[in-house]
Amino acid sequence: MAEKILDEAIEPPKLKLSKSGEAAADLKVNETQKSNGSSTEWTPSSWTTKPIKQDVIYDDRGAVNKALAKLERLPPIVTPTEIIRLRNSLRDVALGKAFLLQGGDCAELFDYCEDNAIDSKIKLLLQMSLVLIYGAYKPVVRIARMAGQFAKPRSSPTEMYEGREIPSFRGDILNGYDVKERTPDPARLVSAYFHSATTLNYIRASLASGIADLHAPLEWELGHVKDEKIKAQYIRIVDNITDSLRFMKTVGADSPSSGLESVDLYTSHEGLLLEYEQSLTRRLRHPPSHPSLQHPSTSPSSQLNGRPEPSTDGKGWYNTSAHFLWIGDRTRQLTGAHVEYFRGLENPIGIKVGPTMTSGELVSLLDILNPTKSIGKITLITRYGEHKITSLLPSHIRAVRESGHIVVWQCDPMHGNTKSTPSGVKTRQFSSILSEVGSALRIHREEGSFLGGVHLELTGEAVTECVGGSEGLTEGDLGVNYTTYCDPRLNEKQALELAFLVAGHYREEGGR
Numbered sequence: 284m285a286e287k288i289l290d291e292a293i294e295p296p297k298l299k300l301s302k303s304g305e306a307a308a309d310l311k312v313n314e315t316q317k318s319n320g321s322s323t324e325w326t327p328s329s330w331t332t333k334p335i336k337q338d339v340i341y342d343d344r345g346a347v348n349k350a351l352a353k354l355e356r357l358p359p360i361v362t363p364t365e366i367i368r369l370r371n372s373l374r375d376v377a378l379g380k381a382f383l384l385q386g387g388d389c390a391e392l393f394d395y396c397e398d399n400a401i402d403s404k405i406k407l408l409l410q411m412s413l414v415l416i417y418g419a420y421k422p423v424v425r426i427a428r429m430a431g432q433f434a435k436p437r438s439s440p441t442e443m444y445e446g447r448e449i450p451s452f453r454g455d456i457l458n459g460y461d462v463k464e465r466t467p468d469p470a471r472l473v474s475a476y477f478h479s480a481t482t483l484n485y486i487r488a489s490l491a492s493g494i495a496d497l498h499a500p501l502e503w504e505l506g507h508v509k510d511e512k513i514k515a516q517y518i519r520i521v522d523n524i525t526d527s528l529r530f531m532k533t534v535g536a537d538s539p540s541s542g543l544e545s546v547d548l549y550t551s552h553e554g555l556l557l558e559y560e561q562s563l564t565r566r567l568r569h570p571p572s573h574p575s576l577q578h579p580s581t582s583p584s585s586q587l588n589g590r591p592e593p594s595t596d597g598k599g600w601y602n603t604s605a606h607f608l609w610i611g612d613r614t615r616q617l618t619g620a621h622v623e624y625f626r627g628l629e630n631p632i633g634i635k636v637g638p639t640m641t642s643g644e645l646v647s648l649l650d651i652l653n654p655t656k657s658i659g660k661i662t663l664i665t666r667y668g669e670h671k672i673t674s675l676l677p678s679h680i681r682a683v684r685e686s687g688h689i690v691v692w693q694c695d696p697m698h699g700n701t702k703s704t705p706s707g708v709k710t711r712q713f714s715s716i717l718s719e720v721g722s723a724l725r726i727h728r729e730e731g732s733f734l735g736g737v738h739l740e741l742t743g744e745a746v747t748e749c750v751g752g753s754e755g756l757t758e759g760d761l762g763v764n765y766t767t768y769c770d771p772r773l774n775e776k777q778a779l780e781l782a783f784l785v786a787g788h789y790r791e792e793g794g795r
Contacts, residue, residue, distance in 0.1 A: 298352035300348050300352040300355070302328075304348075304562060306328040307562075308347045308348050309331070310331045310335075311340060326627075327624075328561055330620040330623040333618060334618070334619055335621070339467050341467050341469050346470060350472045351562050353473050354473060354559065355562050357476060359563070360431075360476070360563070362567075363568065363573075364572070365549070366601055367573050367574070369424070369607060370574065370631040371572055372422075373631050377658050377659035377691045377735060378659070380421065380422070381424050382415055382736055383424045383691060383737075384423050384426070384736060385426040385428065385693065385736060385737070385739070386404075386411070386428060386737075387429045387432060387740070388428060388432060388741075389435070389740045389769040389771075390433070390454050390767075390769035391428070391432040391454075392768060396478045400744075401429070401486065402494075402743075403742070404741075404742065405489060405494060405495075405548065406743060407741065407742075407778055409494075410517065410779060411781075411782040414516075414779065415785060415786050415789075417520045417523070417786060418789045420789070421789075424547075426549045426550070426606070427548055427549070428551055428740070429483075432551070432553065433456035434555040435553075436614065437452075440453075450466065450467065452465065454769075455475065455478075456471050456474075456559065457556070476604075479550075491545065495545050495546045495548075512753070551607035553610075557621065559604070560624065563604040564600055564601065564602050565600070565603050566601075567598055568597055569598060569599055573629075600628055601630060608630060609632060609635060609662070610634050612635040612636070612637040612639075615640075622651060631659065632662070633661070633662040634648055634652070634662070635666055636665045636666065636679065637699070638667050638675060642682035646688075653688065656688055659689070661691070662736075663691065663693065664694075665692070666696075666698040668715075669700055669715045672699075672722045676726045680692070691735040692723075692733070692734055693736040695737075696716040696737070696739075697711060697716065697770070697773075698770070699719065700712065700716055701770060704758050709770060710771050711748075711750070713777055716773070716781065720781065721788075724785070724788050741772050741773040741774075741775075741778045744775070745764060745774055745776075746765065746774045747760045747764045748761065748766075748771035749774070749777060752776060752777045754776060
């Protein structure tokens, strides 16, 4: 009897799933959409009434309910204050007052949640931003593809393995790379949350402990970079900064409140799994720095496109899984589920713009996602490929300008330049990556615009995944240290080379 009473006493309470969560769970198990009639009202679950791409269907409804109920109960990973601070910084980028550096792994793995892997990426982003600040004479906004980039869109949901069809690997948040772990598991959604929170906790602790202190930039270590020219360039920049800091200290300008000991580093991922994103979408109070309070003219006076009414309670809908999310090129359908979900968020958001995007579609997306034309709310991440950018980017720049939207223009030189070797290994030619960035810089200048940032897949490790660069990697070298589970990434040396290219452009332009 005593054992029975004890068992009953310690039985954990069952978590109740919200109505929004039930709508998502229905779709994820039964693959049936709920009709909302002709209503255009936005809610965190209104996406479940729209056609969806890159969807996943789970086998176990009970497991889905349990995972989503758990996520709904967990605290936010990021806060509205941080989100709006980034949004205001991106406003500066859109106005040409700052530069955006965004980078990290193609597909983050749960195994990357360890200090060495996180440190190497933080230090590389700090090194690149130092080079860009020195070259462009502008503040750099840093966003990492970290702490949540666990899902990847795939061209096919299945693949052939030893004569049988199995589910494709779609990121650790859904299934495992091992063929025995390919069945989508909703418990991984909760695991993704904890890996994201742990990674961001370590990032915050590292920044608070002085990892970004400008007084010691040589402690960021060039790690695997052996190229003497790159080392010399970097050390020259560090020496100049050190001299400037010494002067500031002499005149009393180097105070503890000067902001030289730390930086902001924000997190981002593609908002692909809407059941996960919805579960971490919360109605929270706006911070005092919210654009509606700082720039009233950019706030709506009435409901637009079914977007939530202007706040009467001082609150808004925030995705608290990351500071910044983007819509992929495969999920940007105007009437699709992803656009429907994203249009209600307070977060700054990105849109991947590929070769199939027409100017009309692009403007329509901007009108849906940012009907109030809030400056810098939207980042357009162009990914055309080196041979297509010249014919596509100019018309997109003109269409956006004529629409009245002021956006952040960001170049992703990675995804449009992926190829496979004769043996089937995916790689990217470094010269193609440099070419697309160089073309973007030139075209924006010719169109009276400016490139606001770059979006890169990179790692601080000495991987051999992209061929070319000053070290002359060839396709024969790919097997030396090819560790990606998805797309090829720039290594530390190649990433710094790219940063020097962009910095050099702005130096030549006189810090334009």
